[in-house]
Amino acid sequence: MAESGANRYRIRSETNMVDQSSKHETTVQVDFGGEAFLETLNNNDVEVVFINSGTDTFPIQEAAAKYQAEGKRTPKFILCPDETTAVAAAHGYFNATRKPQVVLVHVDAGTLQLSGGLHNAQRGRAGMVLCAGRAPMTFDGEMDGSRSSSIHWTQEQLDQAGSVRNFTKWDYELRRNENVHHVMQRAFQVAASEPPGPVYLMLPREVLMEKMETTQNLPTKRYAPPTTPQADAGQLKAAAEALSQAENPLIIATQSGRNQSSVQAMVELAELVGAPVISESVHLNFPTDHPLWAGITGNQYIENADVILAIDSDVPYIPINAKPNPDAQIIHIDIDPIKQSIPMWVFPTDSLMHADSAKAIPALNEMLTEMLSEADRARIEERIDTIKDRHQRSRDEAVALAQEHGKQDVITPQWLSHCISEAIDDDTVVLDETVTNSGHVSTYIPRSKPGTMYRSGGSSLGWAT
Template identity: 50%
Template sequence: MSTRVESKDYVGGEQPPATEHTSETAEAYVQALVAQGVQCLFLNPGTDTFPIQEALSKLEQLGQPVPRTVLCLFEVVALAAAHGYYAATGQPQAVLVHVDVGTQNLGGTLHDAQRGRAAVLICAGRTPITADPRQRGTRDTYIHWLQEQFDQHGIVRNFVKWEYELRRSEQIGEVVARAFQIAASDPPGPVYLTLPREVLMAEMAEVTLFTREQVPPARLGAGDPDALREVAGRLVRSERPLVLTATTGRSPQGFHGLVRLAELLALPVVERRERNNFPTSHALHQGFQPGPLLESADLLLVLDHDVPYIPTQTRPHPDATIVQIDLDPVKERIPLWNFPVTLPVRADTSRALDLIVDYARELLTEDARQRIEARRAAFTANQQQ
């Protein structure tokens, strides 16, 4: 049974949030995941997660929607699976592990989620706060004293965009919505939420829920039109351009946008094997190592790339123009990033590339067309050899 908050009482958007009847915070947590469109909960259970496991079972038996529970016998599997499902669907995912040790066991997959920009809500239990037998969820097992740390969040703080501990039952709807909003906002990445057992087992009458449409993520879009027009002009004038990309193919729009731009201007493309960014059978696909093309290029168009080349192995020509288009073109989360960039453009390449194509078409002269066709013919001839 559910009721709706009156529209006149809600100023956060056109659609007011739903208020669901519940009996425990753990049930409200499950309902909050459902409201955010979560289809799978990648679970590695422990003594602190059983309230959520019971809530999943209870709500399912009552005929209410619940995420599919994907049981993972090791935390690495849980986060790796969530990362992969995010990469395949583009939809934020949810992981649930237990206390400090479960958080630690995420290990290198947390690093992968950070650098791979995977929008995943990682939830972990927290050792019960109290030892009061009158309190539901209190400490009742030997391990409850050993699993408490001074700063459990410190395990992940370097690797997540946001971290928080649920403090009150009535917060659960807005906290889960905020977690997913931050995780999915550009540039996306993992977030971390701890769930004390006493709070999970606290009784509550109802919970206010928010959908993803009511609390949407912030998107960068195509970027500064003037900067994109300058990029187009530099590409049209370039005699030896080169595209370096790593994850532009994370969406179909990015993949096809890069193909359109490369074909319009006969741009050779070198990709890193993180995503399928460009057709490998295409005459303009120049493999996976930049090599001599990098050293001779007069313009580098770097797209969605954290490490476009290894400076101790190869470097761009000192006079080359270097354009970087990326959700984070200056790599704010990498402490030392020492790759020169002439023109950094903060943008979503899946949106920016089509605009660059439009601007470039307007700027093409007969001389530019002849130069582009000569470059295209050379790469086609090389492929046929």
């Protein structure tokens, strides 16, 4: 799933201007907690809820049915036959919209069923608000929603959220309807903040069924995610100087294409310094039909580079396969520079910058444009011509190999990928979950438009289907 047309090239902008009318809380009439929860979704412009329902989610479903019958706005509820389907769909919608998506599952069982899809969302940096029911807290009928089935005992865990805490940025339990608006706004804010990711919220049935008269809606603009950082100017200038004088520069990108405006900026950077670009795309970071695109691994470039610029990369290279030259200067720009959720991240760097690449790369390009002399540009252009010739020969050899495979009795990955490329157009969105055949997909199915290539970012299969 992806945006099309002008929206695909939307450039994210930030402003300090705030609509004064949006600064006030508003009071909304509701009849019970499920409606109060639904109001927070409406207030955050949630369009869809991916749901796998249970005995604990029905107050929200009843609220949505009531709103629909009364002609009120409500998100569309998309029934998912399995929780992994729900989280994968939310992942896709987030990639297309860059807005946190909502998933609703039932208690501990539904939470555990998120499993591999949640891993993909974490590593793919997909913002989503994962909501799960909680076994009712009361069992003598003290409140509406008390336990009414044997499963309400067996589904209660000592720490339900603990099963997903390694994979989420934040977790909480809604305990009172009086602050449902604050709890949900916090959930959306954390999920959307860079680097985005899943958050987890438990919803007790008694709270969702509690009778109410009103609830509050917060001014969402006042609870927006924080602005993202720009790279240190001195470090960025030093990076520009190193790249401008490099004999064998290399760029490695993994997640920069999440900001679609970054793709053109990356092309400009590569052409300014004459650097091949390795891109194992969670998003399309660099056009794979560009003469400077060097594939998804490019081990030979890693070993020979004298200056390496890694951008938003969790694993810039695999040391057992290829290591940079010990004398190479390594620069890393990342919105998540120390990888707190990856216990062992030990890639050496000479400059590790905490920055939004959508801001840092254009600034780096400006510095390079001013810094490069005519002699530098001539030297770089000569290097680009050499790389172009080498890559064109590789492309010609790859096409010839695919066509030769087309004469065989079996369908090989090369021939299949080549045929798919012949059948689709530039706007087709490719979801790549081929794992060991990803190199063939990238080689034979070129993508040039931002938002037309995605991988999950994780390693749990089934995401694309």
